[in-house]
Amino acid sequence: MSTHSERKVKYIEETNLLKNTEYYSKLVPDLALDRDTWFVELLQNSKDCDFVFLDPDNGLEIKSKPYGRKNSSKFLFWREVESLWQSEKSLLTYQHFIREKRVNFIQRMLETLKEATNGSFVEAFSTPHVVFLLALQPKHQPLHGAIVESVQKNWSGQIKHWELIRATQLHVSGKI
DSSP states (O other): OOOTTSOTHHHHHTSSSSTTOOOOOOOOOSSHHHHHHHHHHHHHHTTTOSEEEEOOSSEEOOTTSOTTSTTGGGEEOHHHHHHHHHTTOEEEEEEEOOSSOHHHHHHHHHHHHHHHSTTOEEEEEEOSSEEEEEEEOGGGGGGHHHHHHHHHHHSTTTSEEEETTTOOEEOBTTBO
16 A cells, blocks of 8 residues: 555556666755766666656756755756767656746747757647656657657547647647
């Protein structure tokens, strides 16, 4: 039986739901030196992986929570995104919406992600509360169509697909 202190992600890890998947579930520390060690371990554990899903509690870094400070563990830092990208990983990052018009926020985040991941193809998928930011390595870009098709097939009406440039919601057959 689960308690509130248990992380629910472990239940997925204990199944065979996601085949050919490696997990790195070590909690992210706040202190900079500990965080650096955590990140080196993440890079080591993902060395044979092509795709990394990052699930920070809140999303990408914000100015009010600098690296190494209290509660900085709730955020992924752009330098970590850049390092993972340089290790040839495609990335999917969880991001809570903030108090900003959604279309503007998604556009801004996609532009920043594009800058941090040189040569990437970026876009987003959103639910009413969060956005998932995708950066595909050039070698993974041929998979883009299949990814979008799978998301739209499996989560039609639940997940919206957004593209860079206009950050406009894409429609398929007139359905969201």
